[in-house]
Amino acid sequence: MHERIKCEKYLSKVMSADEAAKLIYPNAVIGMSGFTPAGHAKAVPLAIARRAEATGEQLNLTVMTGASVGDEIDGALTRSGAMKRRTPYQTNSTVRNAINAGEIDYFDVHLSQVAVWAKNGFFGDIDFAIVEISGIDEEGHLIPSTSIGAANTYIECAKHVILEVNTTQPESLRGIHDVYTVERVPNSKPIPIIHADDRVGTDYYPCDFDKIAAIVYSDIPDHGRAVQPVDDISQKIADNIIELITKETQAGRLPVPLPPLQSGVGGVANAVLAGLKASDFTDLKVYSEVLQDAVFDLIDAGKISFASGTSLTVSPDFEEHYKANFENYRDKIMLRPQEISNHPEVIRRLGVIAMNTAIEADIFGNVNSSHINGTRIMNGIGGSGDFAQNAGLSIFMTPSTAKNGTLSCIVPFVTHVDHTEHDIHFLVTEYGYADLRCTTPLERARKIIDICAHPDFRPQLHDYLDRACAQCAHKHTPQLLSEVFQGK
Template sequence: MFYRNHLIKFSYRCFSSESRINSFIKSKLMSAEDVAEKFPEKVTIGASGFTPAGYPKVIPGAFAQRIKNSKNPENFSINLYTGASTGDELDGVLARSGRLKLKIPYQSHKDLRKLINQGKVNFIDMHLSHVSKYIREGMFPPIDVAIVEACDVTSDGRIYLTNSSGMSGTYLSLAKDIYIELNEAHPLDMKGLHDIYLPEIHTGRPINIDYVDDRIGTPYVRVNPEKIKGIVLTNKYDSSPGFKKPDDASFKIANHLLDFILDEVEHGRIPKTLLPFQSGVGNVANAVLACIAQDNRFKSIEMYTEVIQDSIFDLIDSDKLRFASTTALTFSSEGQKRFHNQLHDLKSKFILRSMEISNNPEVIRRIGLITMNTALEADIYGNVNSTHVLGSSMMNGIGGSGDFTRNAYISIFL
């Protein structure tokens, strides 16, 4: 396994750095406005993106403008499937169009949240590991259009994704028509970070991942090139919020957690080499990684998670990150620039997986994770609420916290 993985990693470093605008791309170039005119009025969209990472940034806005300019905006109806929450240029603009009718499987945008809680947008709060299976087995309306962000596209239908894998593989495989935002803000060296694998449906076959750095798929999504109807050129970073440094309280909590983990090691319940970490979004989770970077008792860290934030750079700078598997790189603008500048050195330490793999209960349980996720409230019996405020008002959704918490070796809520 070690030999195979390192051959693959070496081959990914050998991708050509020549211009990405090949003859196939030239033949498909369109404006975002022209793409928006192609969409049916009643449309189900499958979009790339997982958190504000790797999501389409110009086509959704053009479609919202088409609705605004229409003499009969009431004729439009949008079902939107994504990987999780995305940026304002997708979740926000379509929510504000007034014609969004269904959103799955997760959200965190204030405009969209308000419409959901008002009952104006239907929302299905799902465990993220379930989404691909439900859609592939026809439990939701079929996908008319897939919109994905990519750093490269080839004439034989290979689509190389950017900062997230999310649900892109599933949506591209099922969509009738495909439109691509080719984002030139991402270097071609992004090719090779991804490991795209879609499990067969209706089978009990195992997913052959034993270690965080195992690769079982391809570095691209393969589609029928005839389904690619248009390509829009962009040059925009993800609009991720700036990285907020953890406060003193977060660091105190983090140090208590690290003492607990080391006590488990001392009593033989965790191996001395530790177990891979999963870290959710939030100040305390970021503080844990920062404390690990500063603590000499921790030498080598692995991560198997769904989101990686700027706090990963603390582990990189302290030379403690051995490997990180995720489905999204949710960096600030500064973090995105740094990652691109150091991509040649960092590429061998990262894998971006499809959401149905990063959040798969089988893999999570086999690897044996220490998971850290955020809760809204908890009781003394171990019941945790991470979705609703005062019992009835949706916050964001359960997302992947249920996938990781229910199957981890040690589950921690913050």
């Protein structure tokens, strides 16, 4: 174990997770590593949960992360009652249910803003950073593990730092990280990234030795999630996306090679990448959040020449291949802080092609990506706003229906707005893609109904629009507001 800590003076800080957990005081604000179940702190949060359960103390913790994390944080700290507040993104059903039950207070922040807000003091004092690393080198450099997320910022801003040296994370990760931080206003400078593969920072977390309160060994592995199989609808959505991208290049509105791609996690994203693998596009770049199986598959195929993200997670099925071939991937991947992977400046400069998922979209092009029926939070906005607001091409996708075809995902008025009509260029369902650029609200509505809505729902959507056009005194955005949420 100790071979992971190559700088001797750091050994004096080693203690057990339970001892480290005792350092946490009630009402603490804690920033933890972790982004889309990878590289999150594990041993110490579990120990905090054990402590809370054993003592019955009201710890009342505020827990901040990069994005979604594993059950070791969101599950254990919810069940133990140790966590009272949570931000900025979550996907664990235990914490989500607690949030929707009103038991845990959650607030939703653009992922690119977490670092800005932390540095500006919007979160108040950050008491602890609890950060997983893969080791400490001879110079005392902290080597990140499978994600960066906001860990660099939490280390920078926290009063105390607790490190988890995870011995299950391969030491070969050394060198794939690029830790760069934007200085606080008024000292902020241009981010010198001009290409997706530009290296601009260090391959370790800078950290004041005196701030380190504890170093804990952990042997709890990341749990890569199984890749969602590509169903028929996802495949059709992906086909439509490939088609629209192809047509944009043919029309000269997108350069070739393509600008870097951003995509969320899941079946459609995988199907899009699979489609690109079969396409004529080459020299593909990724400038996204999460690097998953499909990215490595396209590196294998010689299609992706570089992939930048903030998190790296592969499914159990893919793990063996990934590990065996890691040296082939090493110089084609990079993990950056989420402040940089999601930074408006870089996204706009690179002209990223952003592909994000909608829960529902309305006929005027507004997108709900966070709430079921306007009241039940799912995961949060995540990085979708960072990308959609600044993308060279902003694509939102959704199946045309939900609940086995009984609900239309295309509605007259979304029950919650995360992305406005101003920040969406294409809406895509399995039925087609609607180009919403340079369209009036009425033109948009007709396109979305005729192209994207499920044919079964088109008549009632047209009926709504026709009546709105007829009855509204003002014709710019025809709406019958009194009926849009009837029965909700």
